[in-house]
Amino acid sequence: MKIVVIGGSGLIGSKLVNTLRGRGHDALAASPSTGVNSITREGLAEAMDGADVVVDVANAPSWEDQAVLDFFQTSSRNLLAAEAAAGVRHHVALSIVGSERLPDTGYFRAKVAQEALIKASGMPYTIVRATQFSEFAGGIVQSFAVGEEIRASPALIQPIASDDVVAALVDVVLAAPVNGTVEVGGPETMPIDELARRYLRATQDNRKVVPDVHARYFGAVLDDQSLVTGEDARLGAIRFDDWLVRSTAQ
Numbered sequence: 001m002k003i004v005v006i007g008g009s010g011l012i013g014s015k016l017v018n019t020l021r022g023r024g025h026d027a028l029a030a031s032p033s034t035g036v037n038s039i040t041r042e043g044l045a046e047a048m049d050g051a052d053v054v055v056d057v058a059n060a061p062s063w064e065d066q067a068v069l070d071f072f073q074t075s076s077r078n079l080l081a082a083e084a085a086a087g088v089r090h091h092v093a094l095s096i097v098g099s100e101r102l103p104d105t106g107y108f109r110a111k112v113a114q115e116a117l118i119k120a121s122g123m124p125y126t127i128v129r130a131t132q133f134s135e136f137a138g139g140i141v142q143s144f145a146v147g148e149e150i151r152a153s154p155a156l157i158q159p160i161a162s163d164d165v166v167a168a169l170v171d172v173v174l175a176a177p178v179n180g181t182v183e184v185g186g187p188e189t190m191p192i193d194e195l196a197r198r199y200l201r202a203t204q205d206n207r208k209v210v211p212d213v214h215a216r217y218f219g220a221v222l223d224d225q226s227l228v229t230g231e232d233a234r235l236g237a238i239r240f241d242d243w244l245v246r247s248t249a250q
């Protein structure tokens with residue numbers, strides 16, 4: 001099967017391409033660094049030629065509110081048009097659990113807009129919504145830094161290792177479109193301030209963590225449901241502490 005991975009050089013994309021190739025599929029890593037650009041459309045028609053499935057795991061270079069919205073809307077429109085022209089049979093996109101619950105965050109608004117374009121396109125699709133990647137923990141912790149302290153929300157988070165996200169994506173890519181959304185999350189939830197303490201301990205960072213119910217997550221106030229999966233979600237196998245041990249050893 002020919003599978004085009006848009007964002008195929010990124011964290012998720014590169015692992016997905018390697019896994020699909022290991023299973024004998026013709027997986028194309030498509031991104032600006034390989035001459036395929038979903039914004040300018042450079043190389044897009046050639047990449048789609050003969051493709052069965054397109055997986056969109058691209059990410060915006062800027063997360064500023066308008067820039068990230070423009071990126072996901074323009075990119076999705078260009079991809080869906082090129083896929084229709086090439087007769088692609090399945091569009092798979094990676095989104096984020098709870099995006100519609102956090103409209104105060106520009107990045108989440110952009111993911112909701114991306115999802116809306118896919119649903120309205122008429123292209124057979126599956127949207128995979130994942131919780132926060134364990135690999136993103138450092139960025140999350142730093143986003144709560146105030147001076148020398150980490151003032152983190154105590155709302156629940158459910159970190160998932162990128163390897164578990166990729167395993168879920170592979171199963172979706174190789175199955176028929178569900179024309180709906182599937183959720184995937186980490187195997188456990190924990191308060192964000194607890195995740196921060198574990199992360200700082202593992203990375204030998206002495207900063208103090210203070211729980212703060214008013215602390216905003218990229219602009220949004222959270223509750224215990226904001227970032228966690230619903231009932232039917234697929235759960236990953238890699239616990240956050242095991243991921244920390246593995247990643248700090250590398």
Ligand SMILES: NC(=O)c1ccc[n+]([C@@H]2O[C@H](COP(=O)([O-])OP(=O)(O)OC[C@H]3O[C@@H](n4cnc5c(N)ncnc54)[C@H](OP(=O)(O)O)[C@@H]3O)[C@@H](O)[C@H]2O)c1
Nearest residue numbers: 007009010011012031032033037038039058059095132133
């Ligand atoms: N971080 C999280 O916790 C989380 C949770 C759930 C879902 N997600 C979603 O997961 C997806 C993948 O994230 P990631 O962390 O794997 O991304 P990443 O490592 O930042 O990689 C981004 C990829 O997008 C590509 N790209 C950028 N501009 C492009 C363009 N104009 N055309 C085509 N490709 C372009 C990059 O290509 P070059 O290297 O060539 O520039 C790169 O391959 C994102 O859509 C994100 O919203 C993230």
